[in-house]
Amino acid sequence: MGIDKKSEPINRVDGRAKVTGKAKYFAEFEVPGVTFCVMVTSPVTRGTITTINTKAAERAPGVLAVFTHLNMPAIPGWAEQGNNSKLPSGGERYHMLGSNKILFNGQPVALVIADTLERAQHAASLVTATYNKAEHHTDLLKNKEKAAMPPRMGDYTRGADTNAHNTAPVVLKADYTVPIEVHNPMELAGILAFWEGDDKLTVYAKTQGVKSTQRTLAGAFKIDEKNIQVYAEFVGGGFGMGLRTWPQEVVVAAAARAVKKPVKLVLTRDQMFTLVGYRPYTIQHISMGATQDGQLTGIYHEATAETASYDDFTEGTVGMTRFMYACPNVTTKYRIVPLDRGVPIWMRGPGEATGAFALESAIDEMAYKVNMDPLQFRLKNFAETDPEKNKPFSSNNLKEAYQLGSERIGWAKRNPAPASMKDGEWLVGYGMSTGVFGAHRGESTCRAQLNADGTLLLQSATSDIGPGTSTAMVQIAHEVTGLPIEKIRFELGNAAFPPSGSQGGSATVSSVGSAVFDVCTALKGMLTEAGLSFDNGTVKPAAGKSDGLQEVLSKQNKTFFEVTKSSKGGAEQEKYSMYSFSIHFAEVRVHPATGVVRVKRVVTVADSGRIVSPKTAASQMIGGVTGGIGMALTEEGIIDHRFGRFVNNNLADYHVPVSADVPHIETIFVDKPDPITNPMGSKGMGEIALIGFSAAVANAVYHATGKRIRELPITPDKILSA
Template sequence: MSASNVGKGIDRIDARLKVTGKAVFPAETGVANVAHAVVVTSTIARGRITTFDAREAERAPGVLSVMSHLNAPKLPGIDKKTSPNDRAHQLFQDDAVRFNDQPIAVVVADTLERARHAARLVVVRYAGSASTVDMTAELPRAYKPATSRFELDSNRGDREAGLAAAKVRVEQTYTTPTEHHNPMEPHAAIAIWHAGDRATLYVTTQGIFAVRDRFALLFGIPKENVRVISHYVGGGFGCKGSPWSYIAMAAMAAKLTGRGVKLVLSRQQMFSLVGHRSHTVQKVALGADANGKLTVIAHDVISATSRVDEFVEPAALQTRKLYACPNVSTSHRLVRLDIPTPTFTRAPGEAPGTFALESAMDELAYALGLDPIELRLRNYADEDPDEKKPWSSKSLRDCYRRGAEQFGWSRRTAAPRSMRDGRWLVGWGMATATYPAHQRAASAIARVRADGSALVQAGSQDIGTGTYTIMTQIAADALTLPLDQVRFELGDTALPETPNSGGSSTAASVGSAVKMAGLAVRKKLAEAAAADPRSPLHGLALDAIDAADGALFAKADRARRDPFAAIVARSGGREIVAKVDNREKADRKRYATHSFGAQFAEVKVDEELGVVRVSRFVGAFAAGTILNAKTAASQLQGGIIWGIGLALHEHTWRDERSGRIATRDLADYHVPVHADVPRIEIVTVDEVDPYVNEVGAKGVGEIGITGVGAAIANAVYHATGRRIRDLPITPDKLL
């Protein structure tokens, strides 16, 4: 057999194209005679438009159209959804204003500069209504949504009995603020209409097929009439996981003008038009006996949503599964505010949820006088305690051990304020990381060509994680070809259908389909050779034939060898093709499938200024088969950097009087920069999982952020003796 490519730290297939500027992102697509669109947004949080005056804008040079509620095309599918992931669209179908910075018009001109100029000439007057964006004021009106994509509540055992049995309790409230994704590439769409109500869309998206389906529903056309193309995505992190309004706006403007239209959101509009991470208020109650065995876990979450739509932040889901405990209850509730609808943000639910749970576990460890790792080991769940299923694989003990060894945890002195480095207080903290391992239906097609090389295709999308690369590795191994003999294509709804790139599921879902397509075309090659009297393998049973280095051979006699190219040539010189529609692996349903990890943080705190620096970080993870050591480490490091932002920096601030976001760009919305990020050491624990999916991978895009907020907050407590339960941990909270 050929040497395996899977697992190696292979450079990205698309790296040279990206660093030389030859990778074409959607907004850079060359389209003849394209017009440019600019979105005009509201300046109040709630009310109605009373006057909309576009006369001066329409007279401005180069302006082709000003679209508003007065002239926008009516959309037959505006109130319909294709999936629970769809968000309510704001598409000029009425004069209502539902949040500050809501789209109220689109100006289209022959150049971007002229469209921007004309957008400033639109005059709008409103009749405002009372609004609120203060979650604290609305907490008494929290409610349980009628529907949700997951079970909102869970109850195992008896919560009150568990609390009564506890010798030690921790009952605290933890909060996380609104946060924004801020991918490097802004959202963008180019829409082109063709004869017969057919459309081509170039879109920055994590789900080309979701965009296709939602678009077709909105405009009342068959989805076969819609082609969505997205070959490269400059980061998404969840905000590009849903088909947002701006895509339809570009298409509506293209209808009005009869030209292809490009619409690129400004950085400021990215804070209002494409979702955010919900503000959460989380109450956690833990109880334990004198030996540190948990008697109760209660985790109640309230998150904020918009008035027009519902998005529930699933922050207590990991709490149902992470620790062995007889009495566990969780709940999720919402409050409505005059804000845009939140959406998925990297590790939705688990990122803010593990901050609350793992901070509370640290508080419990101190109350019991136990090492934080020892407390977790005493409550280790050897099976999924929620569903009573065995784990498909679980190496969390190894993560604790390996991570602690790498970090030097045994040198920690337990007492707060007991470690120093000159004027800096030093703190060490840790937390558990976890994320579900998903697999979804996906299709792929593999073609062996006349020269023996292969073309493998699946719709999918590469959101910066290295999908082009790992799919090439998987396909090359399935086909026993060298990497340079395999081309992998994605990013087009004309290719086989795949799911959204979200939930850390692309490697597992698309990768499994790619592997099965490669094996299927190999089988076709073997069938052709075995049936062909001209082949050295003629007459052999399929199980007597193997492959290596682009050729089939007889297992009993490797000299009987038939190259792929020769088999194709004898078959008429046409490609040999196999398409696979892969489904969730049947064995999965008998198991609980999760990735796990352990996060270790060292912080240094200037007690006079309240400044917190993360000075060291170690993350140890078990995530099944690591498909590419280099891209996996990059994803895990990136998640940890996001966690540093969650813990110390990120906070979207909204003016309570106007409902307008004040931190609307990267000057005011703080994300970690190089000076904030220490050396991050990644430990990956070898883990073989035969049940999770056909490639054995659990996904690493999101687990890296989980637990990081708590590890840093726990380290800050160890350094200072002050427990910060409200993120981010800013200097004012320590002074």
């Protein structure tokens, strides 16, 4: 049983709160007596603190407390872990303010808490420290010899001829670089924490998972999860940085307990570069073999990425290469290099976006080598079934997507020869790429409450970092019950609600949506038993019955019907390989004299099953494309390795795309239900919107100029020096 009709586009159910400024983000809750926390951070990249002087700060007006490693109350869960990380990278654990060790530049060394923000900021500037500097390593290119296989990602090999990529009639060998990228959601990260007594904690958090934050805090403070309340109804973007509860959040909670007052920490923008993760600098080597007529015979793909000395961050960078194309011999390797840096975290599209830049650039390069249209080359090597898992795809409408997109952009009308098209002085280029990401579904729980007035309340401890979770859930409930949208309310961002996973990996609609589907279905059953039914947007007496909803509830001494359902995928899912797909087409202009690249037009096609919420889904796609434009053309976190310190940790120098960088973006949905993934027939969208897009731009730049740029971002200097 599922939903078989197409969904209508509706406005966001929480949109009014957002356009009026009434939506409250974590730092905006009025908590009486709130105090302000500002962090002092290390200018040193590795070493130890020798002295730290907090006297002037403590004496400054309005200051309640200054915490350093010398006086920070112990965090029981951390103390239990000890310092030994037991990780292959071998480093010590990072416990903020837990010792005098400095493991990365920008590491907090003191917290100042004061009665106003300005006073806390000023007092923080009065803290002075001296350091014993040790030699540091932040440059992956100079530390490649430390590359190690992470425990969570082994090498992969398919096919007997592991050398096919070297011996084929046509061989391509190329190296690709994706720099550090920083999530930089517009809302600054942080936490607002307060205690009742010593064992009851409430936090307003910037998190993609209220349950995960609750678990982390419970583990850190060794108190029952029930005693920790986490709120995060509105989250001002995450893109992955909110998938972890960061050490400073735990420390601020501990500080709040010590000063016995609510404490609010809002990171500064520069701290967003060092304390809440980033997309790791990654170098990739691809070696690819094909026959003269364009049949892939072998692919070798090796990725090497940075991680922290204290954590083995791992992501799916080489995953796509294993199954995307019908190639008999494939080898992938993934290595990590521990550096004196803060730990990375998944950033939208995560490793798959990094890997897709390399693979989809290489596919384009190979297509030109064998004199084939890049689209035809992809079709020729199309994988009808998943060659990695040897399973059929639950659904795969890529061929239709290729066709829809290529027709819309006018792919066939272009002159395929590189550097052949012009618009005035500007060179014109078209490029395409494919994106893919697992159609995941996790366990999720939802509570439904049908009130006497016929309104339906749904609750689940999930999140909305922007995609429009509530809107999609209300649409699912509407489609199951027939109740009008305005009579349904979905509540989230509260750890006391029935548990759900974090919002990440494009899995929210599939996971939480299934729970909504199931709980609404259960509610229907409950109504049937009570002699009621959903009928044309209201609850009416079932055939042959006379009591309406109010009468039935009142006879049962209830004010509402209530049911909670947990939902997860069944065993049938094991039989299939489940992925969401996207195809991106980009038309670019490149100025040959200045090296400036502009994306002029975009057509992006999603094959992500049935579209549950068409309006917000289209926004997801244009958002992913915009992020992809940044990845392709503008974004790069730059470290001066002499100091181990960022030299563009602000929004003027780290270039997130602005409106002028982004053209009108055309989105197309194949919109065909997937019969396996979940009852809605949907698959995720958040990642595929971005995955591969950077390659479409790089490929278009090649088509425009004949210059192959393999190192992102494609800034004017790279065009001029290529």
